[in-house]
Amino acid sequence: VIMPFRSLLKKQQIIVNLAKGIEVDTLLTVSGVLEDILGTSFDNIVTLSGPSHAEEVILGHPTTLVSASKNENAAAKIQETFSNRTLRTYKNDDILGVELGGAMKNVIAIAAGICDGIGYGDNSKAALLTRGMGEITKLGTSMGAKASTFQGLSGYGDLIVTCLSKHSRNRRVGQAIGEGHSLKKVLGDMSMVAEGVLSAKSIHQLRLKHKVQMPIHEAIYQVLFEGKNPEHSVEELMTRSLTSEI
Amino acid sequence: VIMPFRSLLKKQQIIVNLAKGIEVDTLLTVSGVLEDILGTSFDNIVTLSGPSHAEEVILGHPTTLVSASKNENAAAKIQETFSNRTLRTYKNDDILGVELGGAMKNVIAIAAGICDGIGYGDNSKAALLTRGMGEITKLGTSMGAKASTFQGLSGYGDLIVTCLSKHSRNRRVGQAIGEGHSLKKVLGDMSMVAEGVLSAKSIHQLRLKHKVQMPIHEAIYQVLFEGKNPEHSVEELMTRSLTSEI
Numbered sequence: 001v002i003m004p005f006r007s008l009l010k011k012q013q014i015i016v017n018l019a020k021g022i023e024v025d026t027l028l029t030v031s032g033v034l035e036d037i038l039g040t041s042f043d044n045i046v047t048l049s050g051p052s053h054a055e056e057v058i059l060g061h062p063t064t065l066v067s068a069s070k071n072e073n074a075a076a077k078i079q080e081t082f083s084n085r086t087l088r089t090y091k092n093d094d095i096l097g098v099e100l101g102g103a104m105k106n107v108i109a110i111a112a113g114i115c116d117g118i119g120y121g122d123n124s125k126a127a128l129l130t131r132g133m134g135e136i137t138k139l140g141t142s143m144g145a146k147a148s149t150f151q152g153l154s155g156y157g158d159l160i161v162t163c164l165s166k167h168s169r170n171r172r173v174g175q176a177i178g179e180g181h182s183l184k185k186v187l188g189d190m191s192m193v194a195e196g197v198l199s200a201k202s203i204h205q206l207r208l209k210h211k212v213q214m215p216i217h218e219a220i221y222q223v224l225f226e227g228k229n230p231e232h233s234v235e236e237l238m239t240r241s242l243t244s245e246i
Numbered sequence: 247v248i249m250p251f252r253s254l255l256k257k258q259q260i261i262v263n264l265a266k267g268i269e270v271d272t273l274l275t276v277s278g279v280l281e282d283i284l285g286t287s288f289d290n291i292v293t294l295s296g297p298s299h300a301e302e303v304i305l306g307h308p309t310t311l312v313s314a315s316k317n318e319n320a321a322a323k324i325q326e327t328f329s330n331r332t333l334r335t336y337k338n339d340d341i342l343g344v345e346l347g348g349a350m351k352n353v354i355a356i357a358a359g360i361c362d363g364i365g366y367g368d369n370s371k372a373a374l375l376t377r378g379m380g381e382i383t384k385l386g387t388s389m390g391a392k393a394s395t396f397q398g399l400s401g402y403g404d405l406i407v408t409c410l411s412k413h414s415r416n417r418r419v420g421q422a423i424g425e426g427h428s429l430k431k432v433l434g435d436m437s438m439v440a441e442g443v444l445s446a447k448s449i450h451q452l453r454l455k456h457k458v459q460m461p462i463h464e465a466i467y468q469v470l471f472e473g474k475n476p477e478h479s480v481e482e483l484m485t486r487s488l489t490s491e492i
Binding site (some may be wrong): 051052056062090127133164215240242244 | 298301302309335337338347367369377392403408481482483488491
């Protein structure tokens with residue numbers, strides 16, 4: 001099955017990946033899955049990511065993207081193709097960091113929704129986003145991604161746009177859980193998929209594999225899959241031993 | 247005037263600074279002003295910062311802070327004092343970075359308001375916050391602050407809480423300007439001070455002094471003080487030469 005697919009690709013043909021996620025069990029990002037199928041010698045894979053609700057792109061609202069690839073020429077080609085007066089694309093050679101940020105932000109979006117469901121305000125949400133991104137940066141860098149990528153458009157940028165949005169499915173799932181419903185009940189009631197639920201599983205596996213302490217993500221996992229009470233989890237997080245910020 | 251003030255302080259007495267800003271012309275942060283008055287030999291100065299609307303702290307919503315000082319014992323003492331079941335404080339030895347983040351975020355809040363006033367959505371705001379914080383990080387590190395501080399609670403955390411809030415004075419000033427009013431008219435109509443207007447001036451001076459390219463902040467300065475059209479500035483920012491993210 002594998003060789004014929006590779007043989008369909010022309011030389012210099014670029015694959016642009018718009019999908020986000022980390023495959024459960026294999027723990028591959030989407031470009032990792034493509035590499036697995038096509039072989040690592042094919043490096044014309046570009047992941048296009050960043051804070052970009054399609055509804056606003058269509059309206060011509062100024063929007064920024066990241067074109068990430070191990071192959072700089074491919075990244076530059078896609079950067080040029082996706083830049084005009086309202087769309088501005090930046091290059092980044094850290095495709096792993098860009099993809100990890102895009103997948104992980106959905107988990108924090110669920111947690112932001114849980115905050116809303118409990119009735120917490122902006123202080124709690126800002127703490128969650130910032131400390132959550134700190135954990136993601138720690139995991140990502142231990143996997144070989146760059147810290148600066150998580151500070152950029154595919155990291156904080158995408159996280160901010162997701163958590164600002166009232167329309168995010170991940171946030172809505174979180175809100176219902178924060179209001180006291182079980183994950184099973186919430187997913188049963190929705191017609192759409194909330195990617196963050198699966199990403200929470202992959203991140204749980206990655207965290208154990210790379211032995212990285214991620215207390216917020218551990219709490220989210222326990223709330224989602226082990227029925228732990230969200231308010232109780234928050235209190236545990238707030239009363240851990242005091243520490244330095246970095 | 248100076249010596250008597252210093253002599254009023256007992257040994258081991260700690261000054262906790264809650265004020266934010268960069269003094270125009272001297273370009274000192276608030277702890278810098280205190281050092282200027284008390285002498286650098288007095289290092290028991292702690293700046294307490296982070297995403298913390300007072301209204302939510304009173305309600306017991308989980309809130310996180312940073313206790314920053316050159317003196318680790320002083321930072322630890324204030325950290326312990328301001329930690330309980332709903333308030334969690336982290337130490338940070340980068341007091342300059344913590345204070346720069348707190349002051350600079352008000353300028354971005356004005357710009358976020360301008361986006362609202364023009365009618366842009368979340369994509370544009372996420373781009374502004376992320377690229378704006380990138381500029382602040384570049385300026386801060388060139389002044390000796392740590393990049394990681396801007397990624398933390400006093401940087402991105404405080405920026406997020408300010409830009410989420412509908413009550414921010416800085417955001418309201420920006421919104422009126424985005425709707426087409428002049429800064430003079432807007433400030434004349436308000437009874438309160440919008441700190442971001444002054445910080446925009448100090449950052450302009452810092453940017454020139456440290457020779458750091460900060461196109462977003464330059465545009466904000468031109469819109470505020472030179473009557474430049476905001477939508478025209480945004481178009482110029484969007485159509486600059488294409489570049490790498492970092």
